Amino acid sequence: MITAPDVVACVLDLVAMKSSPIEYSQGRRAHALFLDIVKASDPILATQLHADAPFKPWTVTPLTIQTKQIQHGAGYRLRVALLQSGLYLPFARTFLDQPLREIRLDQAIFTLRAIHTTPVNSPWAGVSTWKTLIDNARPTNEISLHFGAPTTFALSGNQWSKNRSWILPDGETVFKSLLKRWNAFSPQPIDLGLLANVDILPKQFDLHTEMLVLKNQQVGFMGNVTYKLDGAEADRRLLAMLADAALYLGVGAKTTQGMGLVRRII
Numbered sequence: 001m002i003t004a005p006d007v008v009a010c011v012l013d014l015v016a017m018k019s020s021p022i023e024y025s026q027g028r029r030a031h032a033l034f035l036d037i038v039k040a041s042d043p044i045l046a047t048q049l050h051a052d053a054p055f056k057p058w059t060v061t062p063l064t065i066q067t068k069q070i071q072h073g074a075g076y077r078l079r080v081a082l083l084q085s086g087l088y089l090p091f092a093r094t095f096l097d098q099p100l101r102e103i104r105l106d107q108a109i110f111t112l113r114a115i116h117t118t119p120v121n122s123p124w125a126g127v128s129t130w131k132t133l134i135d136n137a138r139p140t141n142e143i144s145l146h147f148g149a150p151t152t153f154a155l156s157g158n159q160w161s162k163n164r165s166w167i168l169p170d171g172e173t174v175f176k177s178l179l180k181r182w183n184a185f186s187p188q189p190i191d192l193g194l195l196a197n198v199d200i201l202p203k204q205f206d207l208h209t210e211m212l213v214l215k216n217q218q219v220g221f222m223g224n225v226t227y228k229l230d231g232a233e234a235d236r237r238l239l240a241m242l243a244d245a246a247l248y249l250g251v252g253a254k255t256t257q258g259m260g261l262v263r264r265i266i
Contacts, residue, residue, distance in 0.1 A: 005127040007185075007248040008088045009081040010117045011063070014103055014110035016070045022108045025213040026062040027258025029105045030078060034060045034091075034256075041097065042090040049087075055184040057083040059255040061149050062105070063124065070108050078105075079124050079261070081248050083185045123263065124148065126247055130186045137241035139233045142203065142226055144266035145174070145243065147251075150210040150220025151260050153177060154253040165253070167209065167220055171200025171227045174251060178242040181249040194238055198231030214257050224265065 039046035049058060063077040070076060082088050095101060095112050103110040116125045153166040153173050166173060172195055183189040207223035229236045242249075243264040252260040 004085055004129075005088070006085045006129045007081070007083055007127070007133075007245075008117060009079065009124060009126045009248050010088070010091075010115050011122040011125045012078040012080065012103075012112060013114040013116060013121075014076045014078060015113050016072055016074045016076060017102070017109045017111055019072045020070055020107045020109070021068055022070045023106055023213070024068070025258070026105050027060075027212060027254070028214055030060045030062050031257050033078075033103065033105065034058065034080060037094045038091055040101075041093040045087075045090050055181055056256055057087065057185060059083075059250040059260070061124075061255075061258050061261045063148075075113070076105075076108070076110060077122070079122075081250065083181075083248060124247070124261070128245075128248065130188065133241055133245050134188060137237050137244060139237040140240050141229055141236070142266065143229065143240065143243045143264065144224060144226040145169075145246065145262055146224050146265045147207075147222050147262050149259055149261035150212050150218065150222055151252045151262065152218065152220040152254070165219070169202070169205070169207070169221060169225050171202060174225075174227075175200055175239060175242055177251045178246055178249055181251070182242060182245060185249075190238055190242075194235055198229060198235045198239065200239065201228045201230070202226070203228040212258060214254060218254065218259070220252075220259055226266065 035046050035050050059081045061079045063079055116122050117127050119126055155164045155166050176195055179190055202225055204226040207221050209219055210222050212218045229239055247263040250260040251262045
């Protein structure tokens with residue numbers, strides 16, 4: 001018996017139908033495009049996915065291209081992760097029903113060439129179940145993460161101060177975000193006290209900052225970080241599980257607008 005995946009990370013391989021300018025920051029348009037694709041096959045689901053929620057069961061990220069001009073016939077990739085079973089089919093059904101559907105991002109118009117769901121075609125693609133992520137996790141002393149899109153963390157303000165952003169990938173902040181997102185969707189939550197029992201210390205990093213234009217200008221960090229783990233074997237296994245799940249979960253703020261793309265590399 002084949003088990004249906006609980007989580008899916010898919011990469012849309014798009015082809016430009018004409019030459020046109022394109023902005024570097026396409027996160028807000030990709031957000032709207034995803035909801036339009038779902039709405040075409042399931043309007044009720046699209047409304048539910050758009051509703052305010054502490055954590056949304058989907059992320060969308062335009063994979064970075066260093067160009068301001070899309071050429072006719074050129075490729076462009078858009079990445080979507082779905083964190084609840086049953087979300088992938090309504091998303092993909094739109095393209096099954098309308099295989100020549102136009103896909104618009106600002107002035108750029110594309111058609112779909114393929115939807116990749118395995119790492120053979122993209123390191124950002126994959127499918128899994130919560131059980132597989134749990135069963136396959138192994139304790140480790142080091143974890144390396146690659147942040148493939150600008151990443152930031154929202155710090156709540158209080159009555160005397162405004163909300164702020166944090167753009168440093170310290171271990172506690174990164175894994176706290178992963179843990180909260182895991183608990184929002186996995187049927188087997190993790191005790192929030194996990195992070196009090198372990199040290200997650202940056203050992204090596206190669207980072208830079210990038211700015212995205214969303215509703216306002218938003219700065220985030222990108223690159224690689226290796227963390228040294230110190231704690232009980234069972235706790236280090238849970239951290240490894242969260243790192244494996246990062247491919248699907250995303251991390252930090254504005255993951256439905258092109259930020260917080262992350263995957264484990266070691």
